Amino acid sequence: xxxxxxxxxxxxxxxxxxxxxxxxxxxxxxxxxxxxxxxxxxxxxxxxxxxxxxxxxxxxxxxxxxxxxxxxxxxxxxxxxxxxxxxxxxxxxxxxxxxxxxxxxxxxxxxxxxxxxxxxxxxxxxxxxxxxx
Amino acid sequence: xxxxxxxxxxxxxxxxxxxxxxxxxxxxxxxxxxxxxxxxxxxxxxxxxxxxxxxxxxxxxxx
Numbered sequence: 537x538x539x540x541x542x543x544x545x546x547x548x549x550x551x552x553x554x555x556x557x558x559x560x561x562x563x564x565x566x567x568x569x570x571x572x573x574x575x576x577x578x579x580x581x582x583x584x585x586x587x588x589x590x591x592x593x594x595x596x597x598x599x600x601x602x603x604x605x606x607x608x609x610x611x612x613x614x615x616x617x618x619x620x621x622x623x624x625x626x627x628x629x630x631x632x633x634x635x636x637x638x639x640x641x642x643x644x645x646x647x648x649x650x651x652x653x654x655x656x657x658x659x660x661x662x663x664x665x666x667x668x669x
Numbered sequence: 670x671x672x673x674x675x676x677x678x679x680x681x682x683x684x685x686x687x688x689x690x691x692x693x694x695x696x697x698x699x700x701x702x703x704x705x706x707x708x709x710x711x712x713x714x715x716x717x718x719x720x721x722x723x724x725x726x727x728x729x730x731x732x
Contacts, residue, residue: 541686541689541695543693544695608693608694609694609698609709609710610694610695610697610698610701610707611695611697611698613707667706668697668698668700668701668706668707669697669700
């Protein structure tokens with residue numbers, strides 16, 4: 537079993553706390569943004585309100601970055617390799633999806649590419665980490 | 670790159686976790702270095718040399 541040191545446990549707890557906080561902000565901003573854009577007239581202000589949920593997502597990247605910086609060098613390498621592999625896998629999946637559109641697959645929003653990257657990265661990190669056990 | 674980290678650690682009766690704590694890295698990192706699956710960075714190699722009070726080339730050497 538992998539023993540976690542107190543500072544590693546604290547880093548995990550801090551990371552989870554920050555992710556939950558940012559996601560709660562995202563939920564609030566998204567809800568308010570969706571409510572407002574329905575009532576607003578077309579224009580730059582409406583566009584600004586529509587893209588407002590991007591701000592908490594940027595916060596999520598900051599949280600990822602802070603977590604990455606708290607890791608030791610082996611784990612930084614694992615995460616970097618995982619992101620690279622996830623990007624490669626995401627490209628293959630998106631390309632395959634694009635070609636499947638030629639035979640009738642419904643067109644998916646580009647929003648899903650981000651979700652794919654976020655989901656695939658920890659999966660690859662888990663697989664890569666097994667190499668060093 | 671080969672190393673004799675496991676021997677040096679055993680001589681001092683330290684566990685991988687003990688050494689990891691001294692270096693402020695994960696136990697997995699120490700295990701990966703000992704099993705030669707991972708070559709440490711220069712700063713980490715220097716930190717190891719300092720802990721074992723030996724020159725780097727006495728701990729790490731070519732295959």
